[in-house]
Amino acid sequence: MRHPEPIDGVLRALGSTEPSAEGTRLVCGIRRDRRLELLREVREALPGGEAAEHWALLDEAERYDPVATADVVQYPATGIWAEETLRRLRAPYGPPADLGHLGALAAAAALRAGIGFKATLRAPNGRLVLPTLGLLRPSRPGPLALTEHSWDPGDPAALPLHALPDGHTALDDLDPYRASAAVPAARRLTPKGHKRWDTQWSGALTLLHRYDAARAEETGRLLRSVVPLSGSARPAGGTLPAAQGSVLARAQPPPTLAAALVHEVQHGKLAALAGAFPLHTADRTARYWAPWRADPRPLEGLLRGAYAHLALAGYWQRAALYGARGAWAQHARIRAQVAAVLPVLVGCWELTDGGRVFVDAMAAAERGMDGVAPPGGRYAVARAVVEHDRAAWCEAHPNLAPYTVG
Template sequence: MTGSPAGSLAAFTVAPPVLRALASTEPSAEGSRLVRDIRRSKRLVLLRAVLDAAPGGRSGEAADHWALLEEAERHDPDAVRDVLHYPATGVWAEEALRRLHAPHGPAADLGHLGALAVAAALRAGIGFKATLKPVGGRLALPTLGLLRPARPGPLALTERSWDPDDPAALPLHALPGGRTALDDLDPYRAPGHARPAPVRAARRLTPKGHKRWDTQWAGALTLLERYDTARAGETGLLLRSVVPLSGGSRSSGATLPAAAGSVLARPQAPPALAATLVHEVQHGKLTALADVLTLHTADAAPRHWAPWRADPRPLEGLLHGAYAHLALAGYWQRAALYGARGAWAQHARTRAQVAAVLPVLHSHPQLTPTGREFTAAMAAAERAMDELPPPGDQHAVARRAVDRARRAWYAEHPELAPHEQG
């Protein structure tokens, strides 16, 4: 869009100090800025691709919606940026582009571009007129919520069409303490074409469900700020929405690349939710970095042991898991130093798991030079934890437990042992 940063991911360079800071998982202003800039650039490239692939290109209905976005941007760039870079917008854009390029199958939901434009115009406070078609009796307005018109058919919209107190409006729920939304409304809050059972988004929550989330979220933020102020700040900067997982979800949390800046999570006690946020934010950071750097050239074959999983993992999955658990080991160490109950055991276990796989990662023949530098910095961050070890022999006990788990896993997967060990 006019006035937006360059839309080419190839233009990004990552200075060695920033790469090492990101590899350590420790929050830094430069690292957070880079992650946000990569996400924004990628989103603009994606949105431009949708506009170019839409029927009529830059002269059809999609172009009219884009023009409204540009007009809103001239009045309030921050509001428009928030709408365009909202996590669910990325899910819609990827799905729309996939359908526009597919020879068969469902048509792309290009009307949602109009919903983006209307949401941006409403937030920018400009006068406008637009007509959109609700889907299933609802019109989603990203970052705002849903409109439920009383009558079916196309809906005429103006700058007075959104009133959070109107019974026809269903506002997006804001979590306490920041800009993060609890998104149980946006139809694109999770990918619709690939929803494995462990990460299925929940339906709209009840007021009781919202209150439960408010309590747990506030408690988790309090713990993060108490134990690890830097990670609390990083979470606020990089996390725009939380999508509740359905009750049957087996996972405590997940991060989907299409929804950059979002975490799917189930309700949890504050200590567990704080750890989930630390873990999932790292996945988002590494995904952004991988958009501009090639860390390895390995395929997706699942052949590696990961102490935190029962199933074999591809190299990409092993790298992501080690990265997220390295951050958890640091978080639990700080929590333990503060006096959090059980934190030393959590730290020792998590650190031992990371230490067990870092040599495999760093010696992998398909790492690029950048990937080798990245994993070396991860290993340095893990070794630095020796400066503040847990009391007694907890670290040694945890290492022995991980080693037993490794031997048991290879006994069940003997066909993978030579590759891992050789």
């Protein structure tokens, strides 16, 4: 069954990768609804007692200041806590659920809402993290009695969450749920580390605003936190489906960071969209060639990669038109990669109706780049390189060769 035309219109807007008000609204709405649904599931699964007191405080904060409370509830790290808690509650064996963090969420919401309250919480390892605010380091061991006067950013016992220079995005090196156990998130940064990030972040945003103001604005609306990765992390960036609105990234020079933000924000958009509007019915079998990867990819991985790289191709084309050094080479290389796999996606019989609208919009956006070609035949050279890589991959994966052409 076809989607109503208004939905198809939003899918086309999102499929183009170009920022749009309706696309941003849909992505934010999906994220909000999913988080609220997840928290409802957690609430239904939790026993009463201590948990009931935490929920009551969270409800009171929401009534008094729904905006502040929503920011705590929608904070990316809260999603990782909620999913992990739900898994633990549903598992017959394993570690217990972290109810103490629910109390920290409620206390953070109450503090930000400015309501009077009293709560007694444990401070694991002598530190209590208050999501979106920072952490408290009590001077005495044991449970910590919190009131509306407990948080003072100037108090030596408080360590505020570091705000990046845009004023909205947090550099989160504190929240225990900022990343999954498999991701090597950096430990708490030093003031020098924060300053380095401030400089690189400001430089990256300057480039985004200069080359692609719409993407800069989209990044500001969709990105709530950045989680610094350790210097040895591979790859240098990523997103976690449970922590929508967050990007994991290594500290890197502004041009590289700007491109990484474009790439990862697209991953976040598509992850949200696919959770509410299935774009295909394929399984997780890894059979497709992706020019940016050596290993075979499932259809979902191919689609996610092509979508993020399509946005990058558009970003570098705009940067090249502005005169950025090396941008034409980046554009030609990435566009050639995307153009090589789009026929596979367009011809895929496992796309849903919405998925076909989405992929057709991707293909139209790629064709639209013909209007301004790189100088000196760079695109033709890039296409030849990609075709050479395709042939080599097919030779190495003879059983999968049919999945590299449309």
